[in-house]
Amino acid sequence: MSALPEFSKAAVLRQFKEPLKIEDVPVPAYLEPRAALVKMEACSICGTDVHLWQGSLSLKVDLPVIIGHEMVGRIVSLGDTVRTDSVGQDLKVGDRVIYTHTSCNNCFFCTTARQPTLCVNRRAYMYETMEKTPHLMGGFSEYGYVLPESGRLRVPDSVPSELASLSSCALRSVMNAMSQLGRIEPYETVVVQGAGPLGLLATANAKVRGARKIIVIGSPAARLEMAREFGADVCIPVEGTTPAERLEQVLSHTQGRGADIVMEFTGVPAAFNEGLQLARKGARYLIVGQLGEGKVEIQPSMIVKKNIQVIGSFSGDARSYALALDFMAAHQDDFPFERMITGRYRLDEVNVALERMKNYQEIKPVITF
């Protein structure tokens, strides 16, 4: 390593709900053989960041942490043995990369089940304390450490850093969910619950994959309007309508049957029951947005009687990151992805950005460096 700083400015969360503090966090002096150090280009903000900050995630968090997990960085130092990224493209200092939470390749889930996001030895960015090496485990930081076991994907030159950033969480989660869903047939109508970043990206994806009709249910109105530009044929506002009225509308667009496919991206527990209602008999129901601790009462017989396939989808593996970057590169002219970036902030403005995200005043704000 040549001329790397000893410290990186980073936004550290020491107590849930408290503002993040900009602190000097040590840059590791030693790079493990397959690791990399990146200088952050951008880190977009996700609903999960807000939930972690508020202490409302149903995942373990080892405070104090550097928040931020949708990052794209430029490699400033690379382990000696690394020549390529996770799909075999040349990788060198100066390239931009997005990188995955880790999977070990040595456990039941990695190998037998081939579900690496469920790896028992998984290490995830922004959940590990910044007090232990390698310290730089979050995205709201000038520098970031890419763990040896992390998948890493070179960002194509045609994809701007802000869009690569949102590919590294929102879009890769959608790509993973779509892989788990399987094909969308040309006669199938898709209902997308939620018009946030995942809902919009899923809408674009369903469009490209040939859905017959796409109905987006969401709020607020401005976001919902944007869904049309991402391929929605019908938009139904949540505000000012009852679940019964929304069901009525979905039925009217599906010859009274209900949706062939329902996708949940709201994170609101009550949306699950509504989705079960909106689904036709024999439908597939994909659940992606629920990561909180909220509960809801359900009638399990509805799943049986309607013969519904309920599919949960968590995070995304290196394949999903690769597919996300490819989707972004291929469809930049088809959908206004850049319009999802609603605010740009410096690192020292991170609390303002998080607060605005929490209040639904942003779709996808991004910290730029």
Ligand SMILES: [Zn+2]
């Ligand atoms: Zn995220």
Ligand SMILES: [Zn+2]
């Ligand atoms: Zn594993």
